[in-house]
Amino acid sequence: MRFSRPPAFTTRPTLEGTVGMAASTHWAASATAMGVLERGGNAVDAAVAAGFVLQVVEPHLNGPGGDLTAVFATADDPTPRVLDGQGPAPAAASAARYRDEGLDRVPGAGALAAAIPGATDAWLLLLRDHGTWEVADVVGAAIGYARDGFPAVARVGSTIGAVASLFRAHWPSSAALWLPDGRVPEPGEVLRNPAWATTLGRLADAAQGPTREARVDAVREVWAEGFVAEAIETFCRTPHRHASGTDHAGVLAVADSAQWRSSVVDAFVGGFRGYLVAKTPAWGQGPALLQMLALLEPYDDAALDPSTEAGAHLVLETIKLAQADREAWFGDGPDVPGIGDLLDPGYLAARRGLLTDQASPDVRPGRVGGRDPRLATLALAGHVPGVSGSSAVGEPTVTLGGEPGTSSHGETRGDTCHLDVVDRWGTVVSATPSGGWLQSSPTIPELGFALGTRLQMTWLEEGLPSTLTPGRRPRTTLTPTLVLDDEGRPVTAVGSPGGDQQDQWQLLYLLRTLVGGWSPQAAIDAPALHTTSSPGSFWPRDREPAGAVVEDRLGDDVIAGLARRGHRVSRAGDWALGRLSAVGIDHARGVLWGAANPRGMQGYAVGR
Numbered sequence: 001m002r003f004s005r006p007p008a009f010t011t012r013p014t015l016e017g018t019v020g021m022a023a024s025t026h027w028a029a030s031a032t033a034m035g036v037l038e039r040g041g042n043a044v045d046a047a048v049a050a051g052f053v054l055q056v057v058e059p060h061l062n063g064p065g066g067d068l069t070a071v072f073a074t075a076d077d078p079t080p081r082v083l084d085g086q087g088p089a090p091a092a093a094s095a096a097r098y099r100d101e102g103l104d105r106v107p108g109a110g111a112l113a114a115a116i117p118g119a120t121d122a123w124l125l126l127l128r129d130h131g132t133w134e135v136a137d138v139v140g141a142a143i144g145y146a147r148d149g150f151p152a153v154a155r156v157g158s159t160i161g162a163v164a165s166l167f168r169a170h171w172p173s174s175a176a177l178w179l180p181d182g183r184v185p186e187p188g189e190v191l192r193n194p195a196w197a198t199t200l201g202r203l204a205d206a207a208q209g210p211t212r213e214a215r216v217d218a219v220r221e222v223w224a225e226g227f228v229a230e231a232i233e234t235f236c237r238t239p240h241r242h243a244s245g246t247d248h249a250g251v252l253a254v255a256d257s258a259q260w261r262s263s264v265v266d267a268f269v270g271g272f273r274g275y276l277v278a279k280t281p282a283w284g285q286g287p288a289l290l291q292m293l294a295l296l297e298p299y300d301d302a303a304l305d306p307s308t309e310a311g312a313h314l315v316l317e318t319i320k321l322a323q324a325d326r327e328a329w330f331g332d333g334p335d336v337p338g339i340g341d342l343l344d345p346g347y348l349a350a351r352r353g354l355l356t357d358q359a360s361p362d363v364r365p366g367r368v369g370g371r372d373p374r375l376a377t378l379a380l381a382g383h384v385p386g387v388s389g390s391s392a393v394g395e396p397t398v399t400l401g402g403e404p405g406t407s408s409h410g411e412t413r414g415d416t417c418h419l420d421v422v423d424r425w426g427t428v429v430s431a432t433p434s435g436g437w438l439q440s441s442p443t444i445p446e447l448g449f450a451l452g453t454r455l456q457m458t459w460l461e462e463g464l465p466s467t468l469t470p471g472r473r474p475r476t477t478l479t480p481t482l483v484l485d486d487e488g489r490p491v492t493a494v495g496s497p498g499g500d501q502q503d504q505w506q507l508l509y510l511l512r513t514l515v516g517g518w519s520p521q522a523a524i525d526a527p528a529l530h531t532t533s534s535p536g537s538f539w540p541r542d543r544e545p546a547g548a549v550v551e552d553r554l555g556d557d558v559i560a561g562l563a564r565r566g567h568r569v570s571r572a573g574d575w576a577l578g579r580l581s582a583v584g585i586d587h588a589r590g591v592l593w594g595a596a597n598p599r600g601m602q603g604y605a606v607g608r
Helices: 027-038 043-057 095-100 119-130 135-148 154-169 172-178 194-205 212-225 227-236 254-258 286-296 309-329 345-352 499-515 520-525 556-564
Strands: 015-017 020-024 067-073 081-085 263-266 268-272 275-279 419-423 428-434 481-484 490-495 529-531 547-550 568-571 581-586 591-596 604-607
Touching: 015 020, 015 604, 020 027, 020 043, 020 581, 020 591, 027 043, 027 135, 027 419, 027 604, 043 067, 043 119, 043 135, 043 194, 043 419, 043 428, 067 119, 067 481, 081 119, 119 135, 119 212, 119 263, 119 428, 135 194, 135 212, 154 172, 194 212, 194 227, 212 227, 212 254, 227 254, 268 286, 275 286, 286 309, 286 345, 286 499, 309 499, 309 529, 309 556, 419 490, 419 581, 419 591, 428 481, 428 490, 428 581, 481 499, 490 499, 499 520, 499 529, 520 581, 520 591, 547 556, 556 568, 581 604
Parallel strands: 547 568
Antiparallel strands: 015 591, 020 419, 020 604, 067 081, 067 428, 081 263, 268 275, 275 481, 419 428, 481 490, 490 581, 529 547, 581 591, 591 604
């Protein structure tokens, strides 16, 4: 057999139907999306409604003040496009200014780390150009959850518990919202966010104009230049505790959001095994997945099985090479390579030559376009003693250590969000909203949400593609995926939370489905693994040379073999890694399908 045999049973079926499919990291969002499809809305209407619901029911994983990227294709135009909801750095955010504040890296929490909030505007742009519903209709479910309450999943409470002392001592507005009666909420306790319900209602009321498009734009203008932007600027003027353990004011101003709007840009596209894979440009980490696939393309099918020792080793070492290029070359600026340079056959062949049967502990970027790579000094530092695992304010890493993803030792502390939707007409959306977590900065009390912290992905060292620069996007980890067949038709929308692990886990999924022939649900259920040898994208930007995190279900023999090859293996447990969801179209049968992650008892796919 060319690939490991897929399991005879999966945790749930791969759903099939002809009306529509929605899959996400929370059942409420998936159900909301399917409800929109049932009422005649298209996949964009459904995705936007679900996106606003995710902001309410997963406040520890995303929020209105965060960011968003999506890859989508419409029934009228199957060409994959990228929704760019990654706001850039404010005009007053520069590496020099932050160094003058006594910082050597952008903090993982606090308003200094806030880019211009992009998620809400991006959802509205997508709705304006490709949806059919009014703003009030798509935000109705979110208003209901915020006003009337939602049963909190266990991780909402555990996240709040991890930051409770910070809230009480330094962030009183967050304590007022998330510590009812001064205590940590219990799993299943109904939580409410009346301030956000009011804010959403005011935004919906602002939808005035002669056409639906004009009404959506009116809401975007109020968001970027009206009462929301004004409240953000006022909040930022007050110093508050940051992940550095010091107090700072933020720098976001009304002028910043007034001069920026989300946009739709061309996707970066690569090929693999007769398929096309569409990703974000290099201001995201999407091209790294395209490099991984291109590096693996020449290998025999059996060599690509991540359930075997040799296949898992090859996958881990390939990921390291692509992520090294990500660290050296990706960013937002004129010197960032294009996809042609990153996927040049000669360049890939040279990179492939670095692969051996032993794990490399080094960060090894390549020479792209005739230029020598350069890494930030801190990117090579490895593990940060006294920082990774606990922040400078005495809280666990989940408090202020960047995205609430998986630690270098395999401990799961939460994730970002993800959702996928496909409708009966063939419009497909894969979206990864993130940032603006309840633990990322103090709640702005009159708005009911916190600012994001995406600027922590920039460096304060000058001259790098990802140096903190006014007006430039931070190099985001948000990386949804759209797969198209050899006729250019969308067949799969897939993605995952997980920060630096997002494309690593998606690579496993693509290998198991496109090469191994596994069903979507079997590929999602399968044992996952990832490397922690690359520099982390989140504060404190540490790494574990030759580190590899695996689910125990990979098997003792495979895990022992990886250790013999030099990987510093951490076992994460049986069901700890990977948060994928996916939907797609089987064009041969005229059937839609959907699948979702069982880990954490939260992801959900629905359709008919």
